[in-house]
Amino acid sequence: QVQLVQxxxxxxxxxxxxxxxxxxxxxxxxxxxxxxxxxxxxxGLEWMGGIIPFFRxxxxxxxxxxxxxxxxxxATSTAYMELRSLRSEDTAIFxxxxxDSWGQGTLVTVSS
Amino acid sequence: xxxxxxxxxxxxxxxxxxxxxxxxxSQSLLHTDGKTYLYWYLQKPGQSPQVxxxxxxxxxxxxxxxxxxxxxxxxFTLTISRVEAEDVGIYYCMQNLHLxxxxxTFGQGTKVEx
Numbered sequence: 096q097v098q099l100v101q102x103x104x105x106x107x108x109x110x111x112x113x114x115x116x117x118x119x120x121x122x123x124x125x126x127x128x129x130x131x132x133x134x135x136x137x138x139g140l141e142w143m144g145g146i147i148p149f150f151r152x153x154x155x156x157x158x159x160x161x162x163x164x165x166x167x168x169x170a171t172s173t174a175y176m177e178l179r180s181l182r183s184e185d186t187a188i189f190x191x192x193x194x195d196s197w198g199q200g201t202l203v204t205v206s207s
Numbered sequence: 208x209x210x211x212x213x214x215x216x217x218x219x220x221x222x223x224x225x226x227x228x229x230x231x232x233s234q235s236l237l238h239t240d241g242k243t244y245l246y247w248y249l250q251k252p253g254q255s256p257q258v259x260x261x262x263x264x265x266x267x268x269x270x271x272x273x274x275x276x277x278x279x280x281x282x283f284t285l286t287i288s289r290v291e292a293e294d295v296g297i298y299y300c301m302q303n304l305h306l307x308x309x310x311x312t313f314g315q316g317t318k319v320e321x
Binding site: 195196 | 258268299301303309
């Protein structure tokens with residue numbers, strides 16, 4: 096079971112971008128991929144998108160298309176999620192996840 | 208898009224008693240490969256979600272056998288045979304039928320309290 100470790104909390108201004116990293120250890124997500132999930136304060140889980148490097152395949156939730164990019168770096172077994180044009184409603188914990196392993200979450204706070 | 212509907216949204220349980228959560232899908236989660244792509248997760252307070260059940264009915268490694276997943280097609284149930292204090296949290300069902308990398312959809316979550 097791969098272990099996923101995410102980058103630390105971020106505070107961003109409205110309109111800016113954030114890039115969160117997710118490093119895999121004890122395995123890779125090359126074949127099975129990694130997904131990103133958003134959880135706003137007190138709310139449920141919301142899928143943002145996913146990538147399977149082996150198939151060079153990426154898929155995004157309609158809600159985030161055009162504003163999110165998910166990439167991987169095979170050399171470092173690291174996945175990245177970049178979210179652009181941040182607004183206050185994007186304040187949330189962002190998780191990277193495979194079906195059986197989740198990162199610890201990264202809190203992104205967006206303020207004006 | 209596939210929609211997952213969980214009921215109830217909250218559940219107050221007595222330790223030692225059973226509990227059940229339903230998850231209904233707007234379309235069948237049975238793939239042509241014969242697998243059913245329905246998962247159950249528990250998010251304990253202040254923690255990341257952890258997988259309990261995959262492919263509708265298989266317990267993940269290390270998950271106590273008091274957790275049981277059942278169902279097929281569009282109707283699924285997570286049953287806890289005897290609730291323990293450590294089982295409190297929010298339970299989510301999730302589907303990822305369309306591979307790869309597919310789309311994940313979560314149910315609204317069911318909050319379980321003692």
